[in-house]
Amino acid sequence: MKFRTIFALFNTVILLSFLFVFFLPFFLLGAEYSLTFWKDNWYLAAFFIAVLAVLNTFFLANWKVFILVENEDWNALSTHLVERIFAKKRYGNREVGLLVNAYLLQNDSTGIERLEAELGARRPELLRKNAVLFGVTYLLRNRPAEAESFLAPYLDAKDARSREWLRFDYAFSLVLQRRAADALVYLREGAASKDAVLSLLSAYLLGSIGVASIPGGFDSPEALDLRSLTGSVRERLSKRFPAGKWEREIERAKNEVHIVILSKLIDDASRWLRENGPDAALGKKA
Numbered sequence: 001m002k003f004r005t006i007f008a009l010f011n012t013v014i015l016l017s018f019l020f021v022f023f024l025p026f027f028l029l030g031a032e033y034s035l036t037f038w039k040d041n042w043y044l045a046a047f048f049i050a051v052l053a054v055l056n057t058f059f060l061a062n063w064k065v066f067i068l069v070e071n072e073d074w075n076a077l078s079t080h081l082v083e084r085i086f087a088k089k090r091y092g093n094r095e096v097g098l099l100v101n102a103y104l105l106q107n108d109s110t111g112i113e114r115l116e117a118e119l120g121a122r123r124p125e126l127l128r129k130n131a132v133l134f135g136v137t138y139l140l141r142n143r144p145a146e147a148e149s150f151l152a153p154y155l156d157a158k159d160a161r162s163r164e165w166l167r168f169d170y171a172f173s174l175v176l177q178r179r180a181a182d183a184l185v186y187l188r189e190g191a192a193s194k195d196a197v198l199s200l201l202s203a204y205l206l207g208s209i210g211v212a213s214i215p216g217g218f219d220s221p222e223a224l225d226l227r228s229l230t231g232s233v234r235e236r237l238s239k240r241f242p243a244g245k246w247e248r249e250i251e252r253a254k255n256e257v258h259i260v261i262l263s264k265l266i267d268d269a270s271r272w273l274r275e276n277g278p279d280a281a282l283g284k285k286a
Contacts, residue, residue, distance in 0.1 A: 010055070014051070014052050015052075018048040018049075022038075022045065065080065065081075065098065069098070074105045074106050075102075075106060085099065089122075091119075091122070097133065100134065101133070101257045116134050129157075131160050132160065132165050132169060133161075135147050135151040136169055136261050139172065139173060147169065147170070148170060151166060151170040151173065154166060162258070164190065164195060164198055165195075165256075165259070167190070168201065169258075170183075171183035171186035172205070174186075175205060180209045184210055187206045188202070188229070190202025190203075195253075196240070197250060197253040197259065199237065203229070203230040207230030211230075234272070238274075
């Protein structure tokens with residue numbers, strides 16, 4: 001739905017709600033008592049007007065951003081946000097997230113590095129909150145050691161966005177450096193996540209690279225435990241997401257750009273999910 005349409009519908013609903021509440025005493029009590037009611041309860045009208053004014057002010061102040069996002073004009077969006085953040089020093093969590101996403105969609109690593117340096121020097125709390133976005137860019141550029149180094153200080157940050165994904169990205173950076181054994185504790189956490197895509201990716205890495213990294217061998221107690229864990233995750237997700245539903249879940253997850261970057265891994269894990277799931281059995285019968 002177009003942003004302008006949403007904006008118009010929003011105002012229409014608010015105004016109709018206000019008019020309904022405003023005229024309700026008139027229909028229930030009559031004109032004389034209605035006037036008395038509103039003299040005693042004038043603050044209700046003031047509240048409606050204040051809410052409408054605040055929300056419309058927010059929309060109008062960010063109108064250009066909304067329109068550029070709607071038009072998917074990432075170059076113009078990044079130019080606008082750079083002006084707001086770097087020139088006007090108007091730092092905001094939402095603006096930082098949008099700018100990183102715009103840079104990612106343009107594959108502009110230089111812009112991301114500049115923003116990371118700016119926030120590190122002036123607003124480190126915003127860098128911490130958006131660490132998952134900056135960390136995944138190192139993975140995108142195949143620099144896992146730098147991803148590990150960047151993400152490590154934020155692993156336990158309570159205010160970090162998508163902290164479960166941040167910890168998974170850290171684990172994945174270790175896997176890419178052939179240090180899967182160090183990543184096991186984080187992948188176990190991920191496998192237990194309520195986020196279905198994160199749970200699958202973690203179980204997939206545990207069941208393949210994770211098991212292979214255990215010194216005792218494929219049939220050791222720890223390896224058997226991991227195999228049992230990954231099998232239960234796959235069974236749970238296979239039952240929860242039959243054919244078609246899993247694809248919709250992936251599309252939902254890909255609303256986050258930092259998850260889109262892991263598309264190749266998601267595709268591999270999705271094939272692994274179906275190998276012994278209900279859909280695989282149907283395929284064999286066919």
